[in-house]
Amino acid sequence: xxxxxxxxxxxxxxxxxxxxxxxxNEVVLGGGGGxxxxxxxxxxxxxxxxxxxxELKKVSEAILSSEEDAPTCxxxxxxxxxxxxxxxxxxxxxxxxxxxxxxxxxxxxKSIKATGKAAKTICSTSDYDYxxxxxxxxxxxxxxxxxxxxxxxxxQYPSLRQAFPYVEAAGEVNDVDFNASGKWxxxxxxxxxxxxxxxxGSLVQNIDxxxxxxxxxxxxxxxxxxxxxxxxxxxxxxxxxxLYTVLNTKSRKSAYIAMWDTKKWSRIATRPVCQSAITTFxxxxxxxxxxxxxxxxxxxxxxxxxxxxxxxxxxxxSFAITxxxxxxxxxxxxxxxxxxxxxxxxxxxxxxxxxxxxxxxxMANLQAVLIAIVLLIAILVALLVRG
Numbered sequence: 123x124x125x126x127x128x129x130x131x132x133x134x135x136x137x138x139x140x141x142x143x144x145x146x147n148e149v150v151l152g153g154g155g156g157x158x159x160x161x162x163x164x165x166x167x168x169x170x171x172x173x174x175x176x177e178l179k180k181v182s183e184a185i186l187s188s189e190e191d192a193p194t195c196x197x198x199x200x201x202x203x204x205x206x207x208x209x210x211x212x213x214x215x216x217x218x219x220x221x222x223x224x225x226x227x228x229x230x231x232k233s234i235k236a237t238g239k240a241a242k243t244i245c246s247t248s249d250y251d252y253x254x255x256x257x258x259x260x261x262x263x264x265x266x267x268x269x270x271x272x273x274x275x276x277x278q279y280p281s282l283r284q285a286f287p288y289v290e291a292a293g294e295v296n297d298v299d300f301n302a303s304g305k306w307x308x309x310x311x312x313x314x315x316x317x318x319x320x321x322x323g324s325l326v327q328n329i330d331x332x333x334x335x336x337x338x339x340x341x342x343x344x345x346x347x348x349x350x351x352x353x354x355x356x357x358x359x360x361x362x363x364x365l366y367t368v369l370n371t372k373s374r375k376s377a378y379i380a381m382w383d384t385k386k387w388s389r390i391a392t393r394p395v396c397q398s399a400i401t402t403f404x405x406x407x408x409x410x411x412x413x414x415x416x417x418x419x420x421x422x423x424x425x426x427x428x429x430x431x432x433x434x435x436x437x438x439x440s441f442a443i444t445x446x447x448x449x450x451x452x453x454x455x456x457x458x459x460x461x462x463x464x465x466x467x468x469x470x471x472x473x474x475x476x477x478x479x480x481x482x483x484x485m486a487n488l489q490a491v492l493i494a495i496v497l498l499i500a501i502l503v504a505l506l507v508r509g
């Protein structure tokens with residue numbers, strides 16, 4: 123299906139590390155060259171999508187200090203024109219324990235500006251550690267961040283005061299996500315999926331020893347709670363009560379998506395997605411679509427109900443794909459890369475059925491099929507001649 127997908131790549135001039143989409147469907151990109159004199163500026167930039175040509179048009183940008191790190195993750199507030207991003211301060215401040223990394227930015231029609239509000243959400247005093255992931259709950263009252271030093275921090279918005287003490291994870295935190303009610307928070311490390319209460323940080327559920335359906339050892343890479351009002355799976359589970367986890371095999375030669383019923387804490391299904399490790403993961407606002415990017419630079423879109431692969435985009439970027447995000451209407455999938463490009467993919471209004479998938483498979487292998495037919499005919503002719 124890759125040849126049917128309309129997409130356009132825009133050069134933005136800096137390596138992209140994170141993407142968000144605003145209430146008005148504008149795209150927020152974060153990234154840059156980091157601290158030092160690389161010559162690549164650290165930025166948060168806002169773009170609009172030209173629906174006719176899929177081109178990204180710059181609306182505004184905030185150029186950040188070259189003495190500090192580039193934005194490593196960001197989240198857009200669900201109800202306000204606010205972006206929360208993690209940006210490490212300078213090395214000296216970090217070593218002194220003064221890393222006010224979690225920062226608030228305000229969006230307007232022509233600007234994105236720091237509000238001056240900031241909080242420390244990383245315990246480490248090493249400038250090598252950084253906040254890897256961020257999430258804001260559906261009500262916009264809590265901000266969660268997970269860091270490479272194993273710190274889980276949850277702060278209240280807008281005060282940025284700690285909601286409860288830091289939670290120590292089993293290792294580097296790969297992903298965090300709130301459920302629909304905002305009462306639970308999923309926290310993922312390589313070896314453990316932990317769900318905690320947002321009231322006090324107490325443990326709700328713990329799943330360790332990640333593995334595929336066949337028992338192959340794996341690592342947890344991402345986790346997202348399902349979305350969608352009253353939408354149900356065939357098992358009867360409501361999508362809002364489903365938790366999706368990404369599993370990369372330890373060999374990094376294949377990756378899977380697993381679905382969990384959070385009412386029973388049982389695994390509903392595990393499906394193979396690709397033949398290389400997954401590097402980033404996104405869930406559409408409607409809850410109908412999942413998207414992943416892989417270490418082989420492929421983008422894969424799946425049905426959130428069945429985990430069926432709907433589309434594959436090979437060679438989507440020329441270098442590591444670092445971020446994915448759907449727009450608010452499930453019309454576009456936006457991807458960002460360390461190659462300093464952002465791609466907008468227009469999603470089809472209808473997705474292929476089973477017959478379409480078979481037809482694509484046949485067309486993709488038509489040459490091999492024709493060769494096989496010719497060889498078969500040759501063998502039959504030879505047998506007839508001998509007979």
